[in-house]
Amino acid sequence: xxxxxxxxxxxxxxxxxxxxxxxxxxxxxxxxxxxxxxxxxxxxxxxxxxxxxxxxxxxxxxxxxxxxxxxxxxxxxxxxxxxxxxxxxxxxxxxxxxxxxxxxxxxxxxxxxxxxxxxxxxxxxxxxxxxxxxxxxxxxxxxxxxxxxxxxxxxxxxxxxxxxxxxxxxxxxxxxxxxxxxxxxxxxxxxxxxxxxxxxxxxxxxxxxxxxxxxx
Amino acid sequence: xxxxxxxxxxxxxxxxxxxxxxxxxxxxxxxxxxxxxxxxxxxxxxxxxxxxxxxxxxxxxxxxxxxxxxxxxxxxxxxxxxxxxxxxxxxxxxxxxxxxxxxxxxxxxxxxxxxxxxxxxxxxxxxxxxxxxxxxxxxxxxxxxxxxxxxxxxxxxxxxxxxxxxxxxxxxxxxxxxxxxxxxxxxxxxxxxxxxxxxxxxxxxxxxxxxxxxxx
DNA sequence: GATAAATGTTAGGTTAGGTTAACTTGATCA
DNA sequence: TGATCAAGTTAACCTAACCTAACATTTATC
Numbered sequence: 001x002x003x004x005x006x007x008x009x010x011x012x013x014x015x016x017x018x019x020x021x022x023x024x025x026x027x028x029x030x031x032x033x034x035x036x037x038x039x040x041x042x043x044x045x046x047x048x049x050x051x052x053x054x055x056x057x058x059x060x061x062x063x064x065x066x067x068x069x070x071x072x073x074x075x076x077x078x079x080x081x082x083x084x085x086x087x088x089x090x091x092x093x094x095x096x097x098x099x100x101x102x103x104x105x106x107x108x109x110x111x112x113x114x115x116x117x118x119x120x121x122x123x124x125x126x127x128x129x130x131x132x133x134x135x136x137x138x139x140x141x142x143x144x145x146x147x148x149x150x151x152x153x154x155x156x157x158x159x160x161x162x163x164x165x166x167x168x169x170x171x172x173x174x175x176x177x178x179x180x181x182x183x184x185x186x187x188x189x190x191x192x193x194x195x196x197x198x199x200x201x202x203x204x205x206x207x208x209x210x211x212x213x214x215x216x
Numbered sequence: 217x218x219x220x221x222x223x224x225x226x227x228x229x230x231x232x233x234x235x236x237x238x239x240x241x242x243x244x245x246x247x248x249x250x251x252x253x254x255x256x257x258x259x260x261x262x263x264x265x266x267x268x269x270x271x272x273x274x275x276x277x278x279x280x281x282x283x284x285x286x287x288x289x290x291x292x293x294x295x296x297x298x299x300x301x302x303x304x305x306x307x308x309x310x311x312x313x314x315x316x317x318x319x320x321x322x323x324x325x326x327x328x329x330x331x332x333x334x335x336x337x338x339x340x341x342x343x344x345x346x347x348x349x350x351x352x353x354x355x356x357x358x359x360x361x362x363x364x365x366x367x368x369x370x371x372x373x374x375x376x377x378x379x380x381x382x383x384x385x386x387x388x389x390x391x392x393x394x395x396x397x398x399x400x401x402x403x404x405x406x407x408x409x410x411x412x413x414x415x416x417x418x419x420x421x422x423x424x425x426x427x428x429x430x431x432x
Numbered sequence: 433g434a435t436a437a438a439t440g441t442t443a444g445g446t447t448a449g450g451t452t453a454a455c456t457t458g459a460t461c462a
Numbered sequence: 463t464g465a466t467c468a469a470g471t472t473a474a475c476c477t478a479a480c481c482t483a484a485c486a487t488t489t490a491t492c
Contacts, residue, residue, distance in 0.1 A: 005479070025440060038480055040441060045478090057440060057487060087303075088329050101321045107314045113304050221449070241470060254450055256471060261448090273457060273470060 004104040007073050008032060009042050010051065011103075013062055014070035022059035071135035076111050077103040078124035078131075083114045085125040092125040092176075093167035126167075127158025127177050127214065145181065146191060146210030153182040154215035161212040174200030181215065220320040223289050224248060225258050226267065227319075229278055230286035238275035287351030292327055293319040294340035294347075299330045301341040308341040309383035342383075343374025343393050343430065361397065362407060362426030369398040370431035377428040390416030397431065 002010070012031045016023045029039035047054035051066030062070060080099040084090040090098075105111075115121075122130055122138075131137035142157050156179045159167065170176070180198035187193070191207030205213075218226070228247045232239045245255035263270035267282030278286060296315040300306040306314075321327075331337075338346055338354070347353040358373050372395045375383065386392070396414035403409070407423030421429075 003478080026438085034479085035481060036440070037442080037482085042479080084326075088333065090325075090329070094325065098321065098323045098326050101323070102318075105314065105317045107317070109306075109310065110300075110314050113306070117304065219448080242468085250449085251451060252470070253452085253472080258449080 001106065002069070006042070006046070007069075007104055009039075009046060010062070010066055010070035011073050011077075013052070013060065014067060014074060017062060020059075021061050023061070024059055028060070068135040071131040071137060072133075073103050074137075075131040075133075075135070076105070078128060079111055079114050079118075079121075081124045081126070082118060082121050082130070086118055086121075091168075091171065093164035093171070095125065096162040096164065123158075125177075126160075126162075127156075128160075142214035142216055144211050145183070145193065145195075145205070145213035145215050146207050148183045148193075148210075148215065150183050150186045153180060155180050156213055157216045158214040159212055160214055166209065166212060173197060173203050175213075181213075217322065218285070222258070222262070223285075223320055225255075225262060226278070226282055226286035227289050227293075229268070229276065230283060230290060233278060237277050239277070240275055244276070284351040287347040287353060288349075289319050290353075291347040291349075291351070292321070294344060295327055295330050295334075295337075297340045297342070298334060298337050298346070302334055302337075307384075307387065309380035309387070311341065312378040312380065339374075341393075342376075342378075343372075344376075358430035358432050360427050361399070361409065361411075361421070361429035361431050362423050364399045364409075364426075364431065366399050366402045369396060371396055372429055373432045374430040375428055376430055382425065382428065389413060389419050391429075397429075 009028070009032065012028055013023050016027050016031060025036055025039050025043065028043070029036045032039065043052055043054055043060055046052040046066065051063055051069060053061045053063055077099045080102040081092075081095040084095040084098060085092055124130055129137045129139065140157070143154070145154065145156075148154055156175060156177055158177070159170065161167070174197050175181070182196040182198070183193055184196055184202065185194040191210070193205045193207070193210050194202060195205055196202045225244070225248065228244055229239050232243050232247060241252055241255050241259065244259070245252045248255065259268055259270055259276055262268040262282065267279055267285060269277045269279055293315045296318040297308075297311040300311040300314060301308055340346055345353045345355065356373070359370070361370065361372075364370055372391060372393055374393070375386065377383070390413050391397070398412040398414070399409055400412055400418065401410040407426070409421045409423070409426050410418060411421055412418045
């Protein structure tokens with residue numbers, strides 16, 4: 001039984017290993033807010049357990065077993081988030097912290113029941129895919145709103161942030177999953193976006209925010 | 217923020233301090249399945265935090281602060297159990313283990329929402345009282361079925377066990393909260409009870425089981 | 433290709449929580 | 463009243479997970 005700490009390392013590694021599957025110690029330690037030696041030490045222990053391939057001074061890579069384990073934790077996290085929003089009436093900005101704790105609960109039946117009650121959802125409330133029971137998940141390639149050109153109209157499909165302030169901000173502005181966004185103008189010097197929000201007004205979003213909004 | 221370990225010690229102390237409020241180290245260590253020195257050490261640390269009054273070689277007593285903290289953990293446990301049965305369709309024998317983990321979740325809103333969804337229940341699925349937000353709880357004084365005399369008819373109000381085998385056994389025999397039980401005969405030599413179960417048959421229950429069934 | 437900067441690693445130490453072995457204290461009972 | 467036993471305690475040590483300071487290696491830069 002992996003400890004919650006170990007589970008958090010695995011989850012962080014999965015999140016950091018976007019493209020090549022490689023992760024470096026510095027990023028990992030930053031993501032978990034621990035020192036580099038702490039991350040380094042844990043990574044060795046994960047390697048000893050067959051969850052990570054580790055060679056001194058080389059980038060880290062999750063083994064298939066490690067990746068599967070991480071995805072199953074992510075599955076519990078995202079199922080929980082969906083449950084909290086769908087079945088308990090929480091807002092999408094309130095659920096991350098709770099799910100962060102619930103993801104460590106060891107009870108296959110509990111999560112299976114949740115899944116069943118919701119009708120086997122494939123996405124969490126922020127539009128992120130929920131890994132299946134095998135730990136497999138789709139990775140739809142949405143564009144970032146920040147990359148959309150002036151004149152285009154797109155639909156919000158996912159929000160890649162867990163910052164509750166940003167999520168509340170979006171809600172206040174009338175932006176949610178499925179919302180149609182028309183990019184009116186892109187400010188040349190800082191990349192900020194003037195956007196017409198369908199059913200609401202026109203707002204200016206920073207490039208940073210634009211990078212968190214995944215659209216289609 | 218108390219660690220889950222500390223919370224478990226407090227909860228165990230509350231459970232063990234039935235009558236006088238006193239708890240001894242040996243019982244505490246047994247309840248938590250740790251060594252006596254481990255319990256002894258933790259108790260000193262709890263005392264330093266003002267949660268327990270501790271004097272060498274004297275029985276332990278929770279301070280009012282410690283008792284309140286323990287009751288609030290128990291509240292989370294029992295609210296969770298009720299939620300799992302009422303809202304998620306689990307059987308009363310399946311919920312203890314899950315609640316044991318969920319009780320450590322730090323999120324007042326989460327438990328408040330649960331409470332609200334269920335309409336502020338005052339008992340858990342086993343008939344045990346749920347402490348209120350202040351940590352206060354009723355302690356109804358039911359009799360043990362084992363103390364009921366032959367000829368009497370009583371109603372099951374609570375089951376003071378968390379052994380899932382016993383709970384499944386009761387379910388299989390048609391015994392649940394509210395079930396009417398008529399004591400037909402008490403075996404003199406071992407105290408076992410022959411009981412007529414309303415709506416089901418006649419069964420023999422050991423004195424041990426009789427002690428877990430709280431009736432009225 | 434040498435050197436600075438960034439990245440990774442080792443060494444040594446801390447804390448929380450646990451262990452066993454050995455000892456002290458208090459309770460019990462002839 | 464003293465011997466005995468259970469209960470409580472102390473001592474010494476273990477592991478997981480963390481820290482800082484110092485050192486090693488790789489990468490980037492001129």
